[in-house]
Amino acid sequence: MVAEGAGLTRMAAKPVKLRQYLQSLGYGTRREVEALLAEGRVTDAGGEALYVDDEVGEGTPVRGGHRLPHAALRVDGLPLDPAQGLLVAMHKPIGVTCSTKDPGRVVYDLLPARWKAREPIVSPVGRLDKDSSGLLLFTDDGQLLHRLTSPKHHQPKVYRATLAEDLRGNEAELFAAGSLLLEGETKPLLPAVLEVLGPREARLTLHEGRYHQVRRMFAATGNAVLTLHREAIGGLSLDALGLAAGAWRLLAAEERALLGH
Ligand code: URA
Numbered sequence: 001m002v003a004e005g006a007g008l009t010r011m012a013a014k015p016v017k018l019r020q021y022l023q024s025l026g027y028g029t030r031r032e033v034e035a036l037l038a039e040g041r042v043t044d045a046g047g048e049a050l051y052v053d054d055e056v057g058e059g060t061p062v063r064g065g066h067r068l069p070h071a072a073l074r075v076d077g078l079p080l081d082p083a084q085g086l087l088v089a090m091h092k093p094i095g096v097t098c099s100t101k102d103p104g105r106v107v108y109d110l111l112p113a114r115w116k117a118r119e120p121i122v123s124p125v126g127r128l129d130k131d132s133s134g135l136l137l138f139t140d141d142g143q144l145l146h147r148l149t150s151p152k153h154h155q156p157k158v159y160r161a162t163l164a165e166d167l168r169g170n171e172a173e174l175f176a177a178g179s180l181l182l183e184g185e186t187k188p189l190l191p192a193v194l195e196v197l198g199p200r201e202a203r204l205t206l207h208e209g210r211y212h213q214v215r216r217m218f219a220a221t222g223n224a225v226l227t228l229h230r231e232a233i234g235g236l237s238l239d240a241l242g243l244a245a246g247a248w249r250l251l252a253a254e255e256r257a258l259l260g261h
Contacts, residue, residue, distance in 0.1 A: 015057030015067055018042065018050055025081050026117035036075065043074045081114060085141050086122070087256055089241050090248035092136040094227075098127040107136065110246055125149060126209055133245065134159070134230030135238040137259075148259065149209075155234030155259060156205050159214050163200040164224040171221050172196070175204070182216045189217070203231070234259045 016024075022033045022042065036042055040049040044066070055067040070083045088111070092098070096105045107124060108116055115122050118140060125137035125148045139145050147153050171194050174180055178191040189210070195203040204214055215225045231238055235258035236251075243249065251259075 015055040015059070015061070017052070018054045018056055018073075019052045021056040022075070022080075024084070024119045026114040026119075027075060028117075041076050043077070044068055045072050045074060047074075047077070081112065081118075082250055084120070085144075086139060087141070087144065087251045087259075088122070088138040088248050089236065089238075089243065089251055089255070090136045090138065091238055091241075091243035091245050092128050092133055093245040094131055094133045097130045098124045098136070107138075110248060111138070128230060129212060129215070129228070132228040132230065134228075135233055135236065135241070136230070137233065138248075151208060153260065154207055154209075156207055156232075157209065157230060158232040158237075159204045159206070160197070160229045160231055161202055161204060161214055161218065161225045162227045163202070163218060164226055165222070166199045167196060167202065167223070168221065171202070171218075174221065175217060180217065180220060182210065182213075182220060185210075189213075192217070200226075 019030065019033050019037065022028070022036070023030060027033050027036065034052060037050065037052050042050045044050060050066060050068070050073070054065050055061050056070060056073065057067050058069060059067060061067040070080060073080050090107065090110060092107060096107055096110070098107050100106065100108060111122065120140045120142065122138050122140045123145060125139055125145055128134060128136055137148065139148070148155065175189075175192040175194045178188060180189045181187075182189065190207045192207065193205040195205075197203055204217070206213060210216075214228055218225050236255060241249070241255070
């Protein structure tokens with residue numbers, strides 16, 4: 001998938017040596033990146049080969065050589081992977097785990113293989129169960145990750161659930177009350193909004209994210225969730241993003257703004 005969007009143009013504030021920069025984007029070990037440079041495979045947009053001591057950044061280098069912005073660099077003639085500070089939206093399919101350690105299919109398998117070697121690492125913003133699908137965000141920006149996951153800046157999350165049994169009719173009131181206690185917990189849930197979509201289908205908007213929260217909320221009503229799909233996070237909806245199951249893309253500036261970033 002072609003990486004377009006805000007991340008491509010965002011620059012590291014301080015100039016960085018080209019070798020170090022390419023290493024941090026996962027282009028290889030020190031030796032591998034040095035080999036790429038020695039083979040003339042790292043160039044500017046016009047195809048001129050760059051050297052190990054050239055820099056990535058703005059302005060004029062003090063000691064000569066080249067200093068180029070991220071957007072002007074090419075490896076094997078191709079634009080670089082997104083710069084640091086990326087924010088990615090994925091349509092997580094069912095059956096894939098939000099983990100690096102799971103022996104089965106993991107969400108990282110859906111992203112470019114090189115991203116596994118990026119530094120700082122690209123992490124999911126919150127999680128979705130293996131059996132759940134829907135909107136999942138990733139970032140390599142620690143501050144952004146903190147803001148997007150901190151209860152203080154919580155973005156409402158919207159889920160659509162299909163259920164094993166008919167709704168009883170009292171669920172909306174129970175979830176809105178702000179007094180529901182999940183099994184094994186001592187702090188009641190914050191009020192949540194339930195919209196009934198059918199006898200066994202509902203949309204639920206949460207203002208916090210506890211472990212398996214939706215499944216446990218319906219379990220507390222004597223029901224069971226059969227399918228669970230996250231439709232939206234804050235103002236960002238999967239439908240509007242137009243991502244098919246398993247697809248991802250970098251968020252553009254106006255899409256980031258829908259999350260308050
Ligand atoms: N609630 C759940 O039960 N599972 C999820 O994946 C997300 C919210």
